[in-house]
Amino acid sequence: MAKAAKNAISPTRAEDYPEWFQQVIKAGELAENSAVRGCMVIRPWGYAIWEHMQKVLDRMFKETGHQNAYFPLFIPLSFLEQEAAHVEGFAKECAVVTHHRLELGEGGKLIPTGKLEEPLIVRPTSETIIGATYAKWVQSYRDLPILINQWANVVRWELRTRLFLRTTEFLWQEGHTAHATAEEAIAETRQMLDIYATFAEEYMAMPVIKGEKTAGERFPGAVSTYSIEAMMQDRKALQAGTSHFLGQNFSKAQQIKFLNQEGHETFAWTTSWGVSTRLIGGLIMTHSDDDGVVLPPKLAPAQLVILPIYRSDEEKTAVLEYCRSLEKELQAQTYADERVRVITDHRDLRGGEKTWQHIKKGVPIRLEIGPRDVAAGGVSLARRDKSPSDKTSIARPELVATVSTLLGEIQTNLFERAVANRAAATKQINSRQEFDDFFGPAEDENAAGFALAHFHDDPAIDALLKERKLTVRCIPLAGDDEPGVCIFTGKPSPRRAVFGKAY
């Protein structure tokens, strides 16, 4: 009997965090690099997580009155030119389609021909094409609000990519709304931010800070940008979702105007908001450990896996029958308003091998069932949020009766663990000296965590922070904070901002 490796993932988080992240994704069969530079193949297990995220978010969007629609992948180049800040923000990372045909050249080479009159860009985001459409739809205040979301892929030609966190093509949803008043549009912006925060905390078990971005970090063309910020296990920040109040910037550029109740021609107020497959990166970096992926039950494609153990054919028959009926009983239970998701791994593989595969994929509960369990009317149960060796025996009826509670406990435990991690790396900072001490020298690659400090938005500070690879993550909304003075400039500050290193 060979000794099991101490950890399933090498290197460990402490040894090399970025490499650990890549290995977890590989070992958990979530995704892999493709033949196309910067683009990933999302494997079935990873895609199933995305589908669960979509299902929950889609429901939340519809409960707040939004409808889904679909807009084109291509955007005429001229559309992007309409909003100045928007051009500035996205021009450097656009894929451009210039031809529409291929001709067979020498040596079997295909040569692009059929040059387009006006090049098309592959959408990096859809404000412009959707805005142009809304301009046609909106005539009267009676046509507002327009509350639409689309599930789509977008392309941003990033020079450095990382699986899930920053890929050239990624999947996301983008909501685009148009309103008759600024107040209504701002309320929409904040409502969607709340939905993202609720989703992150209640489903992903990932604590987030809701806040507003500084001028320098704002979405190109937005009046104000809000985000949810999460802290990863390496104490770096991840922007996990954004919601933008676009004011009338885009409606003026695209002529989204209407006659209001007083009969005056008015520009609409618009918003946009999105989350992407980056959430999966956040999920991994929040919960996973040195044995691989750890999934919160609410988003796990399988919440329990049954692992039959047997030697002889007689044992096989009895064990499989026991497993089949247990699977049915468990599937009849509900957790978080859905049927409990159970799979049985029948593959002809060694027990240990199978067990470790499911550990690495992050299945919340493993049930090992062998002849001894069948005889005793029990199961051997192991939780992914505990040590792999930590197994307990439980009577079958008790398991069926408590499975929902158990999944809830794991979900809560993961959230509390993440909250504790964040709290341990978050500090109130009251002076420039404390700030420098907290983050250490600029060349230190390790993130110190979140510093909460008073701050007055000023481009001069951006330069100072940039030098140290720090950013203002956001200015938190939930402000039970007392006013103070900026630790850099001494100017008055209504509340503290969150500083940290970011992905």
Add this chain to the structure above:
RNA sequence: CGGGGCGUAGCUCAGCCUGGCUAGAGCGCUUGGUUUGGGACCAAGAAGUCGCAUGUUCGAAUCAUGUCGCCCCGACCA
């Protein structure tokens, strides 16, 4: 786009500096046997135009030139 590195079996790589038998290893895969409640062992087997092109040479994975691709580090970013 600047700096560095790498292309050899499905994967990870050795061999190259100092050219020479039939190009290797580990993992994975297939088959057979022994095993089995923490990642099995033994045996046999399948698997490679050494990224591509040109050149030097009696002879190139190895040397030269070109070319394509990928990775890492910076600047840019959901």
